[in-house]
Amino acid sequence: MSETINLTLKIWRQKNSASAGQFVSYEMPGVSTHMSFLEMMDVLNEKLISKGEEPVAFDHDCREGICGMCSMFISGRAHGKLKGTTTCQLHMRHFADGEIITVEPWRAAPFPVIKDLVVDRTPLDKIIQAGGYVSVNTGSAQDANCLPVPKKDADEAMDAAACIGCGACVAACKNASAMLFLSAKVSQLALLPQGQPERKERILNMLSAHDEAGFGNCTNTGACEAECPKEISISHIARLNREFLGANV
Amino acid sequence: MFSVLNLYFFSMTTLNSKIPEGNLSEKWTKYRSTVKLVNPANKRKLEVIVVGSGLAGGSAAASLAELGYKVKCFCFQDSPRRAHSIAAQGGINAAKNYKNDGDSVYRLFYDTVKGGDYRAREANVHRLAEVSTQIIDQCVAQGVPFAREYGGLLDNRSFGGTQVERTFYARGQTGQQLLLGAYSALSRQIAHGQVTMYNRHEMLELVIIDGKARGIIARDLVTGELERHFGHAVVLASGGYGNVFFLSTNAMGSNVTANWKAHKKGAFFGNPCFTQIHPTCIPVSGDYQSKLTLMSESLRNDGRVWVPKKQGDLRRPEEIPDEERDYYLERRYPSFGNLVPRDVASRAAKMVCDEGKGVGPSALAVNLDFRDSIKRLGENVIAARYGNLFEMYEKITGENPYKTPMRIYPAVHYTMGGLWVDYELMTTVQGLYAIGECNFSDHGANRLGASALMQGLADGYFVLPYTIGSYLSGDIATKPISTDHASFKEAEDAARERITKFMNNKGTKSVDHFHKELGKIMWNYCGMARNEQGLTKAKKMIADLREEFWKEVKVPGTDKELNPELEKAGRVADFIELGELMVEDALHRRESCGGHFREESQTEEGEAKRDDANFSYVAGWEFTGVGQKANLHKEALVFEEVHPTQRSYK
Ligand SMILES: Cc1cc2nc3c(=O)[nH]c(=O)nc-3n(C[C@H](O)[C@H](O)[C@H](O)COP(=O)(O)OP(=O)(O)OC[C@H]3O[C@@H](n4cnc5c(N)ncnc54)[C@H](O)[C@@H]3O)c2cc1C
Ligand code: FES
16 A cells, blocks of 8 residues: 555635635645545645645544534545545545545535535534424433333434434435435434334424425435445435324324 | 632632532432522523533533523534534443442442542542432433343443443443433523524633623634623533643544633632543554544453563564463453553553553554454454444554454543532632533542543533522522623623734744644653653743744634634643643642652552642642742542542552
């Protein structure tokens, strides 16, 4: 494995939500293949700063693939081409010497660009606020083992709950639908006994918040599942549909 | 002004922890049953600011809102769900004794005090152990999908520093699931209008009026505007300051700014030098490295730690036969083996690497080997337990831990130090509270694994919502103070002045340059091992770095927009000042305890040697000015229940 590679980056630069953006090319010689993608961006930014130019703004925090903050559309793929991997966990060993890499923000109407690669994802919070919870006040819970949950259900609930809320599903979807995100939460709570009392209202309220925020409809293209860095299964959308029917009868 | 002076005068002479009277096991029950209450009609009139939306802040904001207080919650990420708590992997402790293996509130209390090397306050730790069981109940009720056994009941595992299985977990994503639980409760309150959430906001100043915390100045990170926010009380839940080392397992944005601003306005800083170096992290691979990745401590349940017996043995680990391996933890600590507490495991790794037995390209790593447990349990069992951790390791290093041992090395992970708080979690500033990792409270000189999540949620769900009532009940007549008040203006001016300084500085070096320099100084002289000479040197180096920083730092862009460099600049400025205090604290504490290892104070076997006669106290530092020596105040630690002994895990 070669230790360093030379790359050309074509990065989307946009001053703010009001102004138009454009691609700007940057040469990146001698990139160590052990670096993560974001570390390469750090190196680029250090260079820009030393040249008196403005660094590229991008969202990131944990750099461990769990906070859901990082969000780059890399050469046409949400979080890049590596399956089940967030941008921050993508390492340069997966790129070829001489490669031209385009880097864009999430593109979806409900996610306006704030600056460069940073977008506003608060509409995802709005969906959760509409019902992605169990209404239980602090202090009113019974002993945790009073209600056994079959391991299979708990495991499946955990599969759904692994969603990091990054919005890659929305960015990948031609309809800008957040159905995978929404269904993961609905599914998690529908599988657990604690989620039962509010099961019906939950789904209706979350769906209307989804639509209100301007996310599109799901037409089952499966792009979301393919691009999800946590490999959340599209079967949760199937459950969502069943739940929806159930809620309407 | 007069009352501020008064408060100072009072604090100079005593550091009153306000521990309630009575038997240790009855203190909290009694406190709760007698604390003054605020009636619901009055709660509606009281506003509380919560800075932070992690486990501590998220749970506190939600619980306070449920009680009826009007809450404003702040975080610098784009959503409260992304607080650094999300990254916790291993688990959360609770004294449920579901395993029937002899666990109890007392045992959890005892383990925590001992694990902290007898530098924690007994009454706080006991309370923590008491409420631990309720946390699990609460989280399960919220729909947190903890791991379960085939019968449908909750599963547990063991963690370092204990001999019972009391750790609840959700795969390798326990922090994520607990945080999403708190976030869902918070979201519900946001929807009800009880909490106003301020994402992408950073607190830059604390506002004090007549000696009481009454608000904050926050910068809207998108527009760059400075905002004034009033609260009858202010709660800081802003997390730990491990990033003072530049490289740590903390998220990139984790910072000390909120704490430091409070410190500069009168909140004492407790035990700042107590930092935890976690033994199992992926080693540093290059100078572009931006952070270090933790491999959960739970791996030590099934992984065995070893180095070659021979120095500079370059064979692949699989080729080294058993008799030529030194399983040094099992050898040195037969009863705890690979599960010794973190500080002990980290130092032991440093010791073997210092002896030239380290592995990997840098020789600054040891092996964590799963060969034997895979043989014993099968690959599928190991995959079920640690699959996602193994994957993460492979993503970062390109190596497959099912086939070849992981290489690990200690890294900065957690800060036991933080704002000094009394039993009610109030700092030395009236009406200013600190909860979660940002306070100093419960872990003494070393935190046990799976106890930070427990403490964050204990503080936020079950402690603060009661204790804050004791203060606010005296404040029901206070009308919201206008943010035109001179103190708000003064605080905003101070924040603006610093921003302007950055923007006009036009230096030659980036913020990261200074952050990395600071990190190197801290790691070399105030890291895993410390001594008088090194610390004295570091003190001077950091002071010089501070001067250079203010001359040479360069912040591009403008302050009226999203400007990550400006955000970092402010944080690094505060880290530098904090670094000076940490070194001061490490220098003054001429004993070893927990994570604080003074080379001058060790046993013949190289274990940390405490000096109870002289150092059985919490150091509370009072700010006196930048570059000035801080004033030391002491809170004597009184052990009524547990008798400090030399910790032994042999
Ligand atoms: C990789 C890793 C793994 C861990 N694993 C475990 C584990 O298995 N078990 C365990 O018990 N502990 C674990 N810990 C420790 C534990 O996760 C933390 O101590 C704990 O989550 C801290 O929670 P907190 O709420 O205090 O702070 P955080 O979760 O750090 O939250 C801080 C909040 O404050 C906000 N904030 C900070 N500064 C400002 C400011 N100036 N203005 C506005 N907002 C601000 C942030 O936006 C954030 O919302 C782990 C830690 C790490 C790093
Ligand atoms: S930075 Fe947290 S998931 Fe990538």
